[in-house]
Amino acid sequence: MKAVIKVSLYVALGDSITAGYGVASPFSFPNLYANFLRRHDKALHVLNLGVNGLTTSGLLNLLKFNQGFRHSITQASLITLTIGSNDLLRLIDSMHQRLNQSQIPLIFVNMNKTLGLVGQEIRILNPNVVVKVATLYNPLTGWVPYANYYGLVQGMIDKANAIIITWARSFGEVVVYLDREFKGKEPLLIGQDHAHPNALGYQVIAKAFARY
Helix, strand or coil, rough: CCCCCCEEEEEEEHHHHHCCCCCCCCHHHHHHHHHHHHCCCCCCCCECCCCCCCCCCHHHHHHHHHHHHHHHHHCCCCEEEECCCCHHHHCCCCCCCCCCHHHHHHHHHHHHHHHHHHHHHHHCCCCCEEEEEEECCCCCCCCCCCCHHHHHHHHHHHHHHHHHHHHHHHHCCCCHHHHHHHHHCCHHEECCCCEEEEHHHHHHHHHHHHHH
């Protein structure tokens, strides 16, 4: 059985999935995950630094220039990270317009480079912190009228996840495979905006972070 991580400060980094978009704060996945961790570490504090709309470059800027953000990283024993979805969303001006495929290669080049710098910055600030990084899920399965985008979007997500997994492993981070948790269950776990998890979806995410 995998050993339980004992922490005093858990810092949640990332985009709107970390911020808990669509649910009240107690039902965000970092708070749900923290409740699990407190079974083994009653002194645990959780700091949710999730930012709606955050991209990999936005995260890098926070890590490099936001002093409060940097200090929190230095104090953390555990970090979770959800990032990358908003990099891909740049490609879509509107779900009713054609995807701008010409930008796809550059998006992935930039994501790969930026994640490398993010990993370096985290390890400079806190070499020994445990970092858990989530893969991306495809929210479009089965949703009309968005289902027509599924194949193309899935291909981009697969490419992004390959980058995230390789990057995470290169920095000794734990990969949490959210794509596997959501696959085939999207209508059950995703909210009415067809993008963010619903309350049950956030529970699934919290359990996944606890399990990996």
